[in-house]
Amino acid sequence: MKTRNLLVLLSIVLFFIGCNKTRTSVDKMEFEEFKISHTKFYEDNPKYANYKFDISIQLPKCLEDTVACRLRKTIIESLFNVNIDTTDLETSVNLYMLEKTDFFQEPGVSHLKEDRGSNHMWTHLNSNFVYIDKTLCSYIINEEYYTGGAHPNKLKYYFVYDFTLGKKLNTEDIFIPNIKDNLSLKEILLNQMMKQEKAKQISDLNLFDVESSKDFIISPIVYFDSVNLIFSYGDYDIRAYVYGPTEIKVPIKEAKQFLREDFKKRHYAE
16 A cells, blocks of 8 residues: 555656746746646546645745745745655645545545545645735635535635745734734724625624624734735634635725834834
8 A cells, every 4th residue: 555655646746747837027036836737536546536636836936035935935834734844845745635635545435436426526725925015925825625515615824924024924923912802903894894795784794793893803814915904704704604705904004003013114114
């Protein structure tokens, strides 16, 4: 079994090396896009269950620019939960696909020999920059996968990278202390959401257990664009799956009061 897994891993590596690359440049930083499409079959038999992968990753090209190299490292580690100092991109992708299909090797999965809809599984993983300027950038990781059941699972994750500090920022790096309990921010978020969805009252939003702004949850997942600070909520975070992910945009001018002073000096100095 170990020999077969090794052969599969080697075949994926060869496939990855032949993947498509395109290059563009934005504000002196060059980018690469890696596209991988691969299908694995149960017991390597095309007649049995299959798991298809479609992966698209946008990365900064690592030249002599240490800022771009550090950012590239951060993105790969965030995508695949690896240490890029000891694991390269190709190996990271291979391990990701092997982990996703690890259940192929488990006992009691003979039903995977049957030809039915639930045996056609897939993962779509894509990531790219949503905003970049001279001092920070916002990056999105979007994963959707189906392994049977009523509907696919969706995961969306953003992070903000500070070029000045050379690191991915957490909530404490961006916001003033105790931000998750800040009533003023809760009021702004709820009002913005009602405005975005043209709701006349809170109940129109169909939120979970929210009767007033004090009940509203401040998402720790945020990102920036050129004019807004965006708070991102996943499926089930604040309301039912049918509504999908929710994003609430707060203009930077309104959001500044909630940002740390050192953060504002680095990125929004007037």
